[in-house]
Amino acid sequence: MKRKFWGIVCVLVLCSISMISWKPVTAGEKAEYQKTAPTAKELFGKYVDQLYQTAQLQATGLSEVVFEKALTGFINLKIANKLPKESNIVTVVDLSMPSHEKRMWIVDVLNKSLLLNTWVAHGDGSGDDMANYFSNVNDSHASSLGFYVTDNVYMGKHGRSLRLDGMDEGFNDNARMREIVVHAAKYVGQGTIDKLGHLGRSWGCPAVSPKVANRVINTIQGKTMLFINGNDSSYTSKYLDEDQSANYVASSDQAFGKVMASLN
Secondary structure (H helix, E strand, O other), rough: OOHHHHHHHHHHHHHHHHHOOOOOOOOOOOHHHHOOOOHHHHHHHHHHHHHHHHHHOHHHOOHHHHHHHHHHHHHHHHHHOOOOOOOOEEEEOOOOOOOOOOOEEEEEEOEEEEEEEOOOOOOOOOOOOOOOOOOOOOOOOOOOEEEEEEEEEEOOOEEEEEEEOOOOOOOOOOOHOOOOOEEEEEOOOHHHHHHHHOOEEEOOOOOEEOOOHHHHHHHOOOOOOEEEEOOOOOOOOHHHHHHHHHHHHOOOOOOEEEEEEEEO
């Protein structure tokens, strides 16, 4: 009897296993998954939005579209080995905004925090309150758009200054020759705005207030990215390759990848 009883039990167990065994995924189920699975670009968009919201950048007037451009370039510059792996500071200057508004942002993308939002001047060859002309030509006294990588600090005619290397051929790669640097300028601040209605202007340099110059220079020196945006439909950059940056971030095993995985 015992043998017969255990034999029946075994048969029942085998039947139950066969009932819950693996079944192949149907074509319809595959299509549904593919329809709902986010693409690398969608994940990158979520990453940008999460960083933008967490750092509360909207409240300071930074456009999310401009911020996404800056992050795209930041990641592509890392891919191109123009920035060190440990670099986590992104500086954005939006010259599509008037000079009397605070249009420079320094963001720590690793800690998702805004470090500084301040005024920045544009070149007198670019316009008065609004910058509407940009040039890479020496003696144009105009601002140059595009991606820059910061370098070393030196003492120049404007005092303590920070050298910049332009990364965009034809748009800002003459920065060294033109001596386009970050420096302090007395004409940058609320006092000048009260007198003129706008900031004073440089000879093309992103000049900042003497009150924050050392803080700006100390924070962004030594191979970090600075992006200058502006209203110029002719501007293009290989560092604005969205597919390349999105795929890198989505597949990265570094901090980016962990963030992206949490959004998937």
